[in-house]
Amino acid sequence: MNSYLLWIPLLPLLGFLLNGLGRNHLSKNATATIGAGMVFLSFVLSGFAFGQMLALSHADPGANHTQVFYPFDLLRIPAFTIPFALRVDHLTVLFLLIITGIGFLIHLYSAAYMKEETPPHFARFFAYLNLFVFSMLVLVMGDNFVIMFFGWEGVGLCSYLLIGFWFKNTAYNAAAKKAFVMNRIGDLGFLLAIFWLLMKLGSVNYGDVFGQLGTQLTPTDITAVTLLLFVGAMGKSAQIPLYTWLPDAMAGPTPVSALIHAATMVTAGIYMIARSNVLYSLAPLTQTIVAITGLATALFAATIALRQNDIKKVLAYSTVSQLGYMFLGLGVGAYTGAVFHVMTHAFFKALLFLGAGSVIHAMHHEQDILKMGNLRKYMPITHITFLLACLAIAGIPPFSGFFSKDEILVAAYLANPLYYYLGVAGALMTAFYMFRLYSLTFRGDFRGTKEQAHHLHESPVPMTIPLVVLAILSVVGGFIGIPAVFAADAHWLEHFLAPVFRRGAAHVSEGAHHLSHSQELIMMGVVTLLILLVIVFSVRKYSTYTAGEENPSGLARVLYNKWYVDELYQSLFVQPLHQLGGFFKNFTEPKIIDGAVNGIGKLVSYGSRQIRLVQSGQVGSYLLIMILAIVVFFLVWFNDLHLQRFFQKYF
Amino acid sequence: MPIQYYIYFCLALFSLGIIGVLTRRNAIIVFMCIELMLNAVNLLLVAFSKMHHAAALQAAPQTTAGIEGQLFVFFIMVVAAAEVSVGLAIIVMMYRNTHSIDINFLNRLKN
Amino acid sequence: MNLLDSLFYFLSALAIFSAIMVLVSKNPVHSVLWLITVFFAISGHYVLLNAQFLAIVNLIVYAGAIMVLFLFVIMLMNLNAEAEPRKNLWLKLFGILSGGSFLMVLVSLVRQTAELTGKTAQLKDGNIGLIKNLGKALFSDFVVPFEISSVLFLSAMVGAVVIGKKD
Amino acid sequence: MQALTNRGKAVNRAPMTWAERLYLPSIFKGMAITFSHIFKKQPTIRYPEQTRPFSPVFRGLHVLNRDEEGRERCTACGLCAVACPAEAITMEAAERQNGEEHLYREEKYAAKYEINMLRCIFCGLCEEACPKDAIYLSETFAPANYARKGFIYGKEELLIPNPVTEKELLATAQGH
Amino acid sequence: MSLLAFDWLLFAEKLILIAIIVFASLGIALYTTFAERKVAAVLQDRPGPNRAGPLGLFQPFADGLKLIMKEEIIPNSSNKILFILGPGLAMTAALMTCAVIPWSSRVEFFGRSIELQIADINIGILYIFGVVSLGVYGIMIGGWASNNKFSLMAALRGASQAISYELALGLSLIAVLMLSGSLSLKSIVEEQMQPGNYWNIVYQPLGFLIYFICTLAECNRTPFDLPEAENELNFGYHQEYSSMKLGFYLFSEYINMIMSSAVMACLFFGGYDIPFLDESSLSTNLAAGLGFLALFAKIIFFIFLFMWIRWTIPRFRYDQLMNLGWKNMIPLALFNMLLTGALILWKAGV
Structure with a gap:
């Protein structure tokens, strides 16, 4: 492993230390420069790594180009050894790019968003963010489950710290606590899985686990391990039944929601399952459970999102729903699709959150969309980018969401058509609530106070730059995975990730049949048409929304x-x-x-x-007793034979 | 010199120390008797050291076997010095409080 | 009887006599002085065993420092024979008896121990007691205890000062 | 405060510098001073062998004078005793018998004449009071003695040697 | 080894040497008292004692006679045995030091090569330490046995002073030991005599200064003569003493001075080394004689130095004395030790 790769996680750690230790001495500018700069450098290095990986893949397509950095053993006992090892392979490098890239943009955004904080708190925020980036990088770079678990816990901690960033608010603290506790439930599953692996294999290295399974793991073991891992993923990635923490986690600052609770941390579960795809492919039961859980989550969260009025809550439930899609993808064996959706989702969901943050910023921390409206007049950039993100998440071609969601849905159809239909229903709901959100926020009349109206403004440049960049990515991000329907062999991502997923996919695709291109095209067309209809309906319905109109009852009340x-x-x-x-x-x-x-x-x-x-307290008597005891002791000890004889004779 | 002679001699000194501790009530004398016991042990250690050395010399002429005994004596002296400094400070303290150095006045570790 | 043997007996007798005098002296100052005599006799023994370093260190540490400290304390308290606390005669007798039985038991043990027969302590010869060899051992194999003992000294010093401070 | 004399010296109370607190330089300076005294001339006068001249107005031990024929000049008039502020002088008068003319100049003489040297303050009033020039204060002083009695000087101690019979003694007493 | 095989000749030789040295020391001490008065006089522009004998040279005998002839007073309530033991202990401790001092190189008589040193033990300096630490007993026992508050206070002062300065004394000597690598005084002297080697004073000026100051304190010399501070403690620990017992105390002090000077000469000034002279070119006996004279010259110089200081510097206050000992001398000696060690390592190229 090239040594510069080591700097990818170390730089954010350095930033964390600098900002954390120097928080009372650094100015805000310095803090922001350190925080964002470290992540940017890390991003540049990730870019190098990616380029290198690309070159290697190009030179030797399909080969595994994993680089492992193994400086020392974390734990060495006779039964097993847990190495401290980092790895960079195709999957990792992709995640590196997402984490550091989006991380950098969000750092940049935060510099403007958080500028009202006092310098120590400002620095604390950046320190936490940097620590989060570090932990996340460790999570994806770990070469075994223990290192991954370290990163896993690290991001959990940062999530906790950042949700409760405004710790003076009790409700926020409660939310942080909730997130923490919920995550612990999942972590228990993860830990049990690690212990199970250690017990059975004596190793948690990816190489060993995915290599030795044929000989040492029984199907029961695999099912149990994958289920337990999935429990961990459920906690971290907010799946039913452990999803409730994520909407509450919106208590944290909006950039945090964008970075942690939309783009990166919550996808850790996806990463974990994608990483262990070999195991999952061998456990059909688990796969079914994953798919059903994912689908249920997707639908369930989508229904809730339909009636939410808090801009961030809507986005949060949308995130949960999208994560459900990813799990559906994982469950049906479309690992590439899931990772693809992770990526595109990172782009547009981060964009949505940042846009929401921009709105909230402009509205002076007003988050109720019922009190907004017509913001497109005041915030053109936010508006445009937000609209693009909505189109992307709704799955309108050729925006990125379309490609990734389509890939998952196609895979779902292949697995079970019911999955597909329910998934489409979810996608329709997605389109509906997203455009409800969009319409209520940016169209219609402004429903806020005069004070707010007076102060409405476009966000400063550091906040809009990330929006624009992410908007561009949301629009074009899908083109790395163009399905075979449009152009043969154009699915670049699949080729790139093939070394990682090849073995997992091999287990699945045996006997799987392919959809014909025409059928696929028809399905796409119908779905797109339906989505467009829903969008039009939604926009028309909510563009004319007036205050106090909504009074939920019946199912709507339940959803609310x-x-x-x-x-x-x-x-x-x-x-x-x-x-x-x-x-x-x-x-x-x-x-x-x-x-x-x-x-x-x-x-x-x-x-x-x-x-x-x-105890008389008289030293003399103590000593006397001590000496006598010694005498007796010696007498007995060295004359035990005589004593024995004595006892034998007389008793 | 047979080692037993040293043992007997040191035992005698040690026992005298014990008798002193048991029969005297003057804290300082008791303390001195403890020093006497320590010294008896010291001498015995040196004697044993030389005994081991004599045994090892026949095997290897340049050996330093048994030197540990003498070093132990050195450390015992160190400990004794430290002990005396603290112990005498305590006795002085006690005298200041009770105007007596009768150890039996120490039967309650307060007042 | 050769010279070394007679020196051994002389020093032993001196030491035991002085030790007894330590016990029976009414005046604490006399006890101290007799104890110093014991130390001198033991130093003489060390010289006999060719442990020169220990002999002189014994004098410096015990006779030169520790006993001076004792004298200091006794003189400062102005203890006289009259200040000596009285002790129950029976207790005294009992103490002597138990000490004596202790001695008896241990002596009989030594007499029984077969491992000790024929073993001799080397007198006059043998160079492990020389300061050069001791120093080498002390500063190589025993350097950690040595340093720790210096810490012990420091803490004892601090402790003594703290205890001895008025109020 | 106004300085009374111009000899006053202000005490330097500035805190000592590092070099001063070493003390060594000043110690060496002091030692150099004492060492230099080895070579100084000793002012000591080795007394019995060497003496210092008395001042002209020095008043030392009393002497009773004789005239040039060796006769005592004192007539025991008692004026000296009266004049003595310390009351150190006592005397007893006696009448000159026949045949004693070569001893006493007048008809009356001092049979006993005592001066208590412990009381005497050597003021010289007796000398001034004497009408007969009989008592003088010489240039010697009273030697040490073991007893108080020894300081009561009688005629034997006070009278100067007879210039006729004891010529040599007189000469030594006069320092010739 | 039987008693008869004992080297009686060596024994006799040592006995004679001991006798000579002890009596010589006593004689010198006798004359040191005279020198003290003479030096004091000269430094104060006086002639000093000059009546008894030519130049007053019989003065010490007169003094001694006076001490002996004086009435022996033993206080009623004193502890008689210890009262008598005290001066004896002081004297013994003072004289014991001379055992390890190399007075000169060897002499040859009747074919016997005689070392002019009573015992060349290889822990000579430790022995000196031991003896110095025992010197306290004379003072303490004497002071305590007098049953007099002032004596007791002076004795305690003296003892604590001696103990305090003993530390710095030892620490300053350690630097010398580090240089020479031996504890034997003889080998220390002979190392300084090696051609190309200088006296230790050249290497250890600071060490010598500390040693000298501590010696002053150990010998209870001005400015550290607290134990016998006349005007504060009525003449100190030997206040109740009279006659020859007092003489013993005074004598032991002067003997201490001589011995300290001798040790100082041996450790720092090359002992019996004659500077700029190769002793090996002389005959053995001549070299020994000259060496002895050289050592004596050095001793006399130091004694003069002691006296010179006494008549120059005023006495310390007790707290100043303790401060100097514990807060200045010991740290300084430690620093000297460190410095020496560092220089040795540097020179050795480590």
């Missing part, structure tokens, strides 16, 4: 309240646990434990009060 899932969890898990805790606190603790402890204490103190009388 997010299917009462939070309440369900509350009554299903939280309340019983509270009651159990109360039982322990009010009965077990004072009566049983305290009683036992105090009883022993009383017994001891009573006993010692009696024994105390032996």
Whole structure:
């Protein structure tokens, strides 16, 4: 592994240390320069790495060009060795680009977005962001599950810290806590999977795990491990039933939502499953579960998103829904499609969040879309880019979302047509709520206060640059994966990732049949038409929205309240646990434990009060007893034979 | 010189130290008797050191076998010096509080 | 009986006599002086065993420093024979008896121990007690304990100062 | 405060510099001073062998004078005793018998004449009071003595040697 | 080894040497008292004692006679044994030092080569330390046994002063030991005599200064003569002493001075080395004689230095004395040690 690759994660770490330790001394400009600069350098290096990888792939297509950096062992015990190893391969390098690229843009954006903070908090924010980038890089660069787990926990920590960035607000802290706890549930699954692997294989290296499985892992093991890993992915990537933290995580600053809770961290679960594609391909049961979970999440979240009024909540549920699509892709074996969707989703969802952030910034932290409207007049750049992102996420060709979503849907159709139909339904809902959001925000009349109207403005340049860049990427990002329908052999991404997914795909594609091109084209056309119809309907419906018109009832009310899932969890898990805790606190603790402890204490103190009388405190008598004891001891010790004889004789 | 003689001699000194500790109530004398015991042990260590050295000399002429015994004596002296400095400070403190150096006045570790 | 043997007996007798005098002296100052005599006798033993370094260090540390400290304390407290606390005669007798039985037990043990027969402590010859060899061992194999002992000294010094400070 | 004399010296109370606090230079300076005294001339006068001349107004031990024929001049008039502020002089008068003319110049003489040298303050008033020039203060002083009694000088101690019979003694006493 | 095989000749030789040295030391001490008075007088532009004998040379005998003839007073409430033991201990400790001092190189008599050193033990300097640390007992026991508050205070002062300065003394010597690599005084002297080697004072000026100051304190000489501060403590720890016991105390002090001077000469000034003279070119006995004289010249110089200082510098206050010892001398000696070590390593090219 080239040594410069090592600097990709180290630079953000350096930025974290500089900003974190020097937060009381650095100016905001310096902080922003360090924070964004480190990530930018990292991005440049990632670009080099990507170029190198591209050149290698070009020279030797289809070969595996993994580079491993293995400086020392993290843990070495007789039973197994866990190396500290980083790897860069095709999948990693792609993620590197996404993380550092989008990370840099969001750092840049944050510099403007967070400028109202005091310098120490500003620096703290950048330090957290840098730490997050570092952790995420470690996550994707790890060469075994333990290193990945380190990154996994690191990003979880950063997510927690950043959600609760404004820690003076109790609700935000509660949200951070919720995210943390939810993630822990998933992490437990991940950890169990690691332990399982260690128990069975004695190694967690990707190479070993994916290489030795044929000989050492039984199908049960594989199913169990993949399920457990999937539990981890569920937590991190906000799938049913562990998704509720993600909408709450919108409490954090908007750039954080864009970076962590839309573009990168939540896709860690996708990455993990894509990384372990070999295992998943051998576990059909798990795959089915993954697909169903993903699909259910996609639909479920989409329904909730239909009736949400908080701009970030809508986007959050949209994210959950899109993640569901990715899992659907993973579940049906379309790993490339899932990764492709991760990438395009990163572009447009980051863009959406940043756009939302821009809006929120302009609206002075007003997040209710019912109180916005007609912002296109004031914020043309935000408007255009937001619209492009909406088109991309809705899946209008030739925007990026179309290609990636299409790939997943096609794969789903091949696996089970029902998946496809439900997926299309979800896509329609996506289009609907996105354009509801768009229309309410940017079209119609302005419904906010006069004060807000007076201050409406386009965001500063550092905020718009990322918007523009991401908009361009959202538009053209899909062209790296043009399906075979349009041009044979044009799916560049599939070729690029082939070394990683080849073995996993090999297990799947055996016996899978392909759709004919015409059928595929028809399906695309119909879906696109339907989506367009939905968009038109949505835009027409909500462009003329006036304040107070919406009064949800029936199903809409249920949707507005997010299917009462939070309440369900509350009554299903939280309340019983509270009651159990109360039982322990009010009965077990004072009566049983305290009683036992105090009883022993009383017994001891009573006993010692009696024994105390032996202790006269006279040093002389102690010594006397000691000497006599020594004498007796020696006598017994060295004359035990005589004593034995004595006892034998007389007893 | 047979090693037993040294052992007997040192045992005698040690036992005298013990008797002193047991029979005297003057804290300083008790302390001195402890020093006496330490010295008995020191001498025995040196004697043993020389015993081992004599045994090892026949095998290897340049050996330093048994030197540990003498080094132990050195360290015991170090510890004894430290012990005396702290111990005497405590005795002075005790005298200042009780106006007596009877160790039996120390039977309560307060007041 | 050769000279070394007679020196051994003389020094042993001197040491034991002085030790007894330490115990029976009424006046603490006399006890201190007798104890110094014991130390001199033991230093003499060290010289006999050719442990020159320890002999002189024993004098410097014990006679020169520790006993001076004792004298200091005794003189500062102005302890006289009258200040000596009285002790129960029975307790004294009992103490002597137990000490004596301790001695008896251990002596009988030594007499029984077969490993010790024929072993001799080398007198006069042998150069491990010379300062050169001791120094080499002390600063190579035992350098860590040596340094630790210096830390011990420092802490003892601080401790003594803290304890001895008025209020 | 106004300086009373111009000999006053202001004390330098400035904190000592590092070099001064070393003390060594000043110690060496002091030692150089003491060393230089080795070569200084000793002012000591080795007394019994060497003496210093008395001043002309020096008043030393008393002497009782004789005239040129060796007769005592004192007539025991008592004026000296009266004049003595320290009351150091006592005397007893006696009448000159026949045959003593060569001893005493007048008909009355001092049979006993004592001066307590411990009381005497050597003021010289006796000398001034004497009408007969009998008592003088010489240029010697009273030697040490073990007893107080020894400081009560009688006639034997006070009288100068007889110029007729003890010529040599007188000469030594006069320092010739 | 049987008693008869003992080297009686060596024994006799050493005995004679001991006798000579002890009596010589006593004699010199006797005359040192005289020198003290004479030097004081000269430094103060006086002739000093000059009545007894020519130039007053019999003065010390007169003094000694006076001390001996004086009435022996033993205070009633004193501890009699210890009261008598005290001066004896002081004297013994003072004289014990001379055992390891090399007075000169060897002499040859009747075919016997005689070392002019009582015992060339290889821990000579440690021995000196030991003896110096024992010197405290004389003062303490004497002061305590007098049953007099002032004596006791002076004795405690003296003892704590001696102990305090012993530390710096030892530390300053360690630097010399590091240079010579030996604890034997003889080999230290002979190393300085090697052609091409200079006296240790050249290498150790700071060490010598510290050693000298500490020696002053150890010998209770001005400016460190607190233990016998006449005007503060009524003449110090030997206040209750009279007659020859007092004489012993005074004598032991002067003997201490001589021995310290001798040690100082050996350690820092080449001992019996005669500068700029190759001793090996002379006959053995002549070299020994000249060397002895050289050593004596050095000793006399140091004694003069002691006296010179005494009549120049005023006495320290007690807290100043302790401050100097603990806060200046010891750190300085440590620094000197470090410096020496660093220089040795540097020279060795490590």
